[in-house]
Amino acid sequence: MNERIDQAAGLHRHAAAVTAAAAIALDNYLPSPRPDLAEQHELAARLRSAAEHLAPGWLGAPLDALPSTTPLGGSRRPEFVRIGTGQPLDDATFPMLVPLLGTGHLTFSADARDPRVGGVLRSIVLRLLATAPAGTLIVRAIDATESVFRSFQPLADAGLMPLAVADRDGLRAVLAEAEHWCRPTRPESDPKSARERKAKPRRRDRSMLLVIASLPSMTGAGELARIAALARTGPTHGLHLVVAGWPGAALSPETTQERLALATPIKVKNPHVLVGNPPGAAYSMGRSLNVPVYLDPEPPVELVQRVCEELGASFTQQGAVHLLDLLPDPDHGWWAESAAAGLSVSVGLAGDTQVSLHFADLTPHWLVGGRSGGGKTAFLIDVLYGLATRYDPEELALYLLDFKEGVSFSEFIPTPRDPSWLPHAFAVGIESDRAYGLAVLRDLDAEMSRRATIFKNAGVSRYVDLRNLGEVLPRIVCVIDEFQVLLAGTDRTATEAVALLESVARKGRSFGIHLILASQTVRGIEALYAKRDSIFGQFPVRVALPGGADVLEPNNDSAATLQLGTAIVNTAGGLGGPRGASRAHEKLVRFPDPHADQQILTALRQRLWQARSTEDTPPIVFSGFAAQHLDDDPTYQSLRLDARLYSKSQQPRALLGRRVDVTMTTADFAFDSSPGRHLAVLGPSADGADVLEAAVRSLAAQHEPSTVHFVLAPLVATEHERVFALAEDLIDMGHPVETVDKVGLADTFERDDAYLVVWGMDTASADPRGMLREGPARGLHLLGWWRQLRRFSEDIGGSSGREDVAGLVFLNAPAQEVSLLVGTNVEWEPRRGRALFHDRHTGETSVIVPYTGASS
Numbered sequence: 001m002n003e004r005i006d007q008a009a010g011l012h013r014h015a016a017a018v019t020a021a022a023a024i025a026l027d028n029y030l031p032s033p034r035p036d037l038a039e040q041h042e043l044a045a046r047l048r049s050a051a052e053h054l055a056p057g058w059l060g061a062p063l064d065a066l067p068s069t070t071p072l073g074g075s076r077r078p079e080f081v082r083i084g085t086g087q088p089l090d091d092a093t094f095p096m097l098v099p100l101l102g103t104g105h106l107t108f109s110a111d112a113r114d115p116r117v118g119g120v121l122r123s124i125v126l127r128l129l130a131t132a133p134a135g136t137l138i139v140r141a142i143d144a145t146e147s148v149f150r151s152f153q154p155l156a157d158a159g160l161m162p163l164a165v166a167d168r169d170g171l172r173a174v175l176a177e178a179e180h181w182c183r184p185t186r187p188e189s190d191p192k193s194a195r196e197r198k199a200k201p202r203r204r205d206r207s208m209l210l211v212i213a214s215l216p217s218m219t220g221a222g223e224l225a226r227i228a229a230l231a232r233t234g235p236t237h238g239l240h241l242v243v244a245g246w247p248g249a250a251l252s253p254e255t256t257q258e259r260l261a262l263a264t265p266i267k268v269k270n271p272h273v274l275v276g277n278p279p280g281a282a283y284s285m286g287r288s289l290n291v292p293v294y295l296d297p298e299p300p301v302e303l304v305q306r307v308c309e310e311l312g313a314s315f316t317q318q319g320a321v322h323l324l325d326l327l328p329d330p331d332h333g334w335w336a337e338s339a340a341a342g343l344s345v346s347v348g349l350a351g352d353t354q355v356s357l358h359f360a361d362l363t364p365h366w367l368v369g370g371r372s373g374g375g376k377t378a379f380l381i382d383v384l385y386g387l388a389t390r391y392d393p394e395e396l397a398l399y400l401l402d403f404k405e406g407v408s409f410s411e412f413i414p415t416p417r418d419p420s421w422l423p424h425a426f427a428v429g430i431e432s433d434r435a436y437g438l439a440v441l442r443d444l445d446a447e448m449s450r451r452a453t454i455f456k457n458a459g460v461s462r463y464v465d466l467r468n469l470g471e472v473l474p475r476i477v478c479v480i481d482e483f484q485v486l487l488a489g490t491d492r493t494a495t496e497a498v499a500l501l502e503s504v505a506r507k508g509r510s511f512g513i514h515l516i517l518a519s520q521t522v523r524g525i526e527a528l529y530a531k532r533d534s535i536f537g538q539f540p541v542r543v544a545l546p547g548g549a550d551v552l553e554p555n556n557d558s559a560a561t562l563q564l565g566t567a568i569v570n571t572a573g574g575l576g577g578p579r580g581a582s583r584a585h586e587k588l589v590r591f592p593d594p595h596a597d598q599q600i601l602t603a604l605r606q607r608l609w610q611a612r613s614t615e616d617t618p619p620i621v622f623s624g625f626a627a628q629h630l631d632d633d634p635t636y637q638s639l640r641l642d643a644r645l646y647s648k649s650q651q652p653r654a655l656l657g658r659r660v661d662v663t664m665t666t667a668d669f670a671f672d673s674s675p676g677r678h679l680a681v682l683g684p685s686a687d688g689a690d691v692l693e694a695a696v697r698s699l700a701a702q703h704e705p706s707t708v709h710f711v712l713a714p715l716v717a718t719e720h721e722r723v724f725a726l727a728e729d730l731i732d733m734g735h736p737v738e739t740v741d742k743v744g745l746a747d748t749f750e751r752d753d754a755y756l757v758v759w760g761m762d763t764a765s766a767d768p769r770g771m772l773r774e775g776p777a778r779g780l781h782l783l784g785w786w787r788q789l790r791r792f793s794e795d796i797g798g799s800s801g802r803e804d805v806a807g808l809v810f811l812n813a814p815a816q817e818v819s820l821l822v823g824t825n826v827e828w829e830p831r832r833g834r835a836l837f838h839d840r841h842t843g844e845t846s847v848i849v850p851y852t853g854a855s856s
């Protein structure tokens with residue numbers, strides 16, 4: 001350690017001496033009215049030699065002439081950087097250096113739309129990145145032209161420097177990050193932590209460089225003021241700015257943009273530039289160096305590419321963690337742990353050491369934050385494989401819900417190409433919708449009640465005590481990715497979801513039920529305003545990924561500048577502590593990208609799957625936008641195998657679709673002789689025709705041949721073909737079938753023991769009221785699709801006839817009209833692939849995914 005300090009001090013003394021020498025050289029130089037050529041040559045030579053010391057290699061050499069063997073990554077912070085060539089005489093030149101890191105900022109009077117400025121910005125950033133010791137320089141860029149840093153893409157891919165932001169929101173986000181970086185440190189009171197701080201890298205060991213190549217067009221006075229404020233305070237916190245286009249044009253006659261504090265201003269002329277006085281120093285000739293300076297040309301594209309790729313690769317290699325580094329040895333330790341006292345899983349490496357987090361009484365739930373693309377899914381998948389390799393499916397059951405458009409958890413379910421699944425996965429929601437999220441929370445709440453009864457019967461009050469009695473009951477971990485979607489707004493779903501979340505969050509620990517809530521935004525969830533503390537207070541484990549600092553306490557800035565693949569894990573509710581001090585409750589970890597090695601991931605899942613017990617069934621999958629088919633319905637499958645399942649003593653039921661609940665139960669409507677046993681499918685959506693067909697097919701499967709008639713009336717021309725095909729199938733099953741048209745329909749109203757199925761009931765001319773009232777008693781049931789709700793209402797004789805049709809399936813019908821027909825206020829938002837089913841007999845009103853289309 002002493003050796004490194006001595007080395008640093010030596011380097012510092014050396015740099016100071018060279019700077020002083022250069023300053024004296026410049027100060028002693030007074031331009032004579034008739035310049036002495038020899039003297040100028042000699043001065044340029046002295047400046048060249050000073051520059052070689054101050055800015056060797058990457059920092060000061062012409063980039064197109066640099067040997068390709070020049071190594072990347074120096075041993076200390078680069079302080080001066082070359083911007084171009086000073087040319088006092090045609091044949092006398094010297095490298096123009098400016099102080100930056102450790103001193104102040106740079107401004108260019110023109111922005112990057114001037115290609116010379118764009119070029120020199122690329123060159124400055126490249127020089128600094130190539131020289132800074134690995135991981136010590138954090139670069140953020142803003143560029144409305146979106147072209148200046150395009151060639152730096154490999155750094156973004158490696159997670160070293162995000163792509164430049166181009167719009168005002170991006171600018172604001174970057175400014176907020178820089179302001180976060182500059183927040184004053186909290187006073188140091190604990191001498192021990194002060195001591196420890198010396199041994200740890202401190203914030204000042206890293207610098208943040210904010211490069212503004214061109215400001216977004218909507219930039220306002222507020223943002224300009226924030227930039228100016230950052231310039232004033234930045235350097236003491238290691239923040240430095242390079243701003244092109246400063247000062248810009250005044251936004252209004254009252255506003256003039258001041259020179260940026262602590263900046264070396266560069267006035268862009270044509271073809272040269274003038275370099276103004278650096279902060280705290282003055283060229284003796286006046287406000288700027290009295291020598292024309294030519295900005296460095298832009299670095300060769302291949303060079304940028306090569307350097308970025310090398311930096312990216314070495315960063316990736318240095319930090320790379322492999323999923324297998326976090327998992328137990330498959331030959332010795334899979335499924336070896338007991339969940340009785342809690343669950344434990346390695347979530348990443350700190351140095352070479354595994355860092356584990358737990359689901360236990362003191363740490364029942366976790367909150368994970370990170371911006372989109374920040375690695376949330378990767379982190380969650382690591383955790384899930386970690387748990388799934390440590391605990392037997394008897395010890396652990398997973399509920400996995402994803403509210404974003406991606407398909408985070410789809411790898412845990414069987415697909416046509418790969419039939420394996422994660423045996424621990426009980427229910428998986430892909431592109432979940434809010435109704436399904438709510439169903440999962442209801443299910444967890446009901447599971448708590450079920451477990452409470454088990455506990456009571458066993459005479460215990462805690463999960464661990466029950467397990468100690470030898471009872472097998474898995475712990476449940478429910479992961480909800482982008483949970484804020486479930487809680488969005490202030491509607492009934494949000495209100496109920498908050499109440500259930502609170503209940504599970506508060507009581508879950510006692511029942512072995514744990515939550516991982518993940519989000520890109522934890523603040524600003526309106527439905528949580530009153531409940532924030534009472535809910536999140538139950539989440540002592542906080543995991544902040546890049547862009548997810550808001551899961552930590554506002555004054556804890558440890559996650560301010562995380563790179564992709566790293567996370568802050570905090571087990572004290574996000575609480576911080578003195579900057580730089582070692583925090584037992586908080587660690588910076590590196591975690592693997594599980595998808596980096598798809599083969600290993602597949603092999604892992606298959607191995608887990610092969611180890612499952614023979615009773616294990618695939619997870620129940622709710623796929624938000626997937627259609628549901630009658631042939632895939634387990635109820636339909638079983639009744640086709642054994643029609644006696646619905647024997648005559650039971651009522652035949654029309655299967656309509658799957659309810660949006662955890663197990664995706666079948667929604668059905670029963671037919672018997674009591675009044676109202678008719679089914680109306682309502683709304684213009686073409687799905688109506690499919691719903692009727694599924695209803696008919698499922699009913700046909702429950703009747704012995706020749707025991708009931710099917711009368712099919714395709715009054716909608718487009719449905720003729722479908723109905724004829726259906727009729728053939730029914731005949732094959734041994735059922736008597738008739739098809740009728742509009743004229744023939746009226747006669748069928750008098751029949752007994754028949755299902756009368758009408759596609760386009762709204763075009764029928766006969767009055768169905770008598771048939772609706774009296775039909776069921778004679779075994780005649782109508783299954784009708786009305787495309788217009790008003791016509792249906794007329795057909796039943798308005799609200800007085802409501803009871804005559806007890807089964808209602810609403811497709812794309814507005815909530816107001818639905819409420820009128822149901823007779824109570826119904827919350828319903830019509831959308832593709834969803835229907836609202838109301839059964840007046842059972843009182844059920846539920847959202848279903850109606851059966852549509854061909855079977856899979």
Ligand SMILES: Nc1ncnc2c1ncn2[C@@H]1O[C@H](COP(=O)(O)OP(=O)(O)OP(=O)(O)O)[C@@H](O)[C@H]1O
Nearest residue numbers: 371372373374375376377378406564565591592593
């Ligand atoms: N530990 C890691 N190391 C390197 N790259 C990673 C790591 N984790 C994730 N990535 C990469 O970052 C990208 C985003 O990751 P991921 O999909 O997990 O983020 P996310 O936060 O879930 O994003 P979104 O919410 O947009 O889906 C992916 O391309 C992934 O390969």
